[in-house]
Amino acid sequence: MTSMTLNDEEQDILAGKSGPVARQALLHQLKVGEFFGAQDFVPVTQAHVMADTESLGEAGVRWLEGLAAAPEHQRLVRVPTITDPRGTDFAKAAFLGQNSAMLDLERRTISAFIRLGVAMTDTCINYQTIQAPTRNEHVAFGDTGVVIYSNSVCGARSNFEGGPSALAAGLTARTPRYGFHLPGQRRATLHVHVERTPASLNEWGALGGVIGRIAGNYWAVPAIEGIEAAPRSDELKHFGAAMASFGSVALFHLVGLTPEAGRLCDVAQAALPGHRVVRADIDALRNSYHSSGLVDVVVFSAPQLSLFELRDLADLCVGRRFAVPLLAVTSPQVKPDSDRLGYTSRIEEAGGTVLSGMCFYQSYAREIAEANGWKRLATNSVKLVNILGGYGYQPILASMEECVDVAVSGELA
């Protein structure tokens, strides 16, 4: 018995008429939907599954393999279902210091997903590389950076869907209708006036982190004013990823820029709690991750780099020679273009490494740090510095230009 209203198709799934895999998926969705008071399900057009094997562990892989063991006509996803980055780039696993047990888990996971009909896109920038959702399109996306970008910049409708729930949505072609699928939940809950428009990707990330801390939780929706010109996709990528990372925020509105917020009154009532963000606030966050001294490794990741970011990085690498490893992580969709256009060779001729289809923090970050002696890590990703503290790193935030200089000199002045 459930408190949610089920249509005939959903009742059939629950009765097992589509097999045990779809039934198990729907039961999981009912638990979540009932917790949040969902009235019913909403159809989704795409699902995006985060499932790196460090998170899955042996238990999660076995769970996936259990689903994949069902007969083919009972186990396949019903809508396009794609994957977030994997936990390795197999071609570079030895360089990373990953062991065979990690790679074996990866292979088993990939095999299970393929049997379920999941497309191994291995990207956290699917809105730049696969298919961006459209306004009001209901989707079930994993990866907080994907969700906040899709909700805010595209105007699509998604909650944070963790791996099990995103896969369930792929298998049932629906998700419980709660949270950001509901128009009322998308209204702003706080107003932020920004008095500094960032000038670099790491500064956009820092601004996102500051607003994420102010917002503070998943249900907070900031309406932001003061940004002076239309930001680029990569800027909003870093801005949103950091906001989601620091605050668990899933939706923001940039007044006059993002699709639901042509005017402040379109998304906000008068007299919302107000906050002012000045340059000192952004600098304070940046400075909290800035320390001089030797650096062990430079990483560009989280989110994966777009073709334009790789182009910028490649330009900075010309004529340089790196003293410490420099890793640039991108998606399997972008990597061939980076190769073809010569960006990869420019980065690697300087001593860097371009990795594909993984994400640094989802690739056994603690273990590869121990294998390589990496502790002090420089990056331009605010999301990455926020995450890696828990993995034993001393993360350092710097601009892309400063990071390349650090890779050459081996230290931050």
Add this chain to the structure above:
Amino acid sequence: MTVAAKVFRARQSMGRTVRGSALVAQDGFSARYDLDRLAGIFSRPTHKLAGHSYVGKILILDTAKGGVASAWMLNEMTSRGVMPLALVFNSVNPILVQGAALADLPMLAGFDEDITAAIPSGAEVEVNPSMGVLTVLK
């Protein structure tokens, strides 16, 4: 009313009834960002529970933070027996609910007062999701 009889009502709940020792902080929670999941301790240096073991404890925290990994990680932690006994939050995001559903971990969220200020660390408490209540036993 004695402290031992105090009951707190949650608007959102999931799972079975459990009793145990509370581990409380006015801080967030993310399995990836905050924990050494092998050692079973909070490892993020800036977390208010840094160095504390969460194994077998009823974790009472402010809100969910961070990314989507917790949706898998709670199940992985449970498979090794290195997990909290239950999760209690002032507010929770979908990821931890999805993770608790997969891992079969009891959860309460949504109180009329700050639950992290109302319960002292070390208190013996009962989490009863079917009734939607948290009871301080002693």
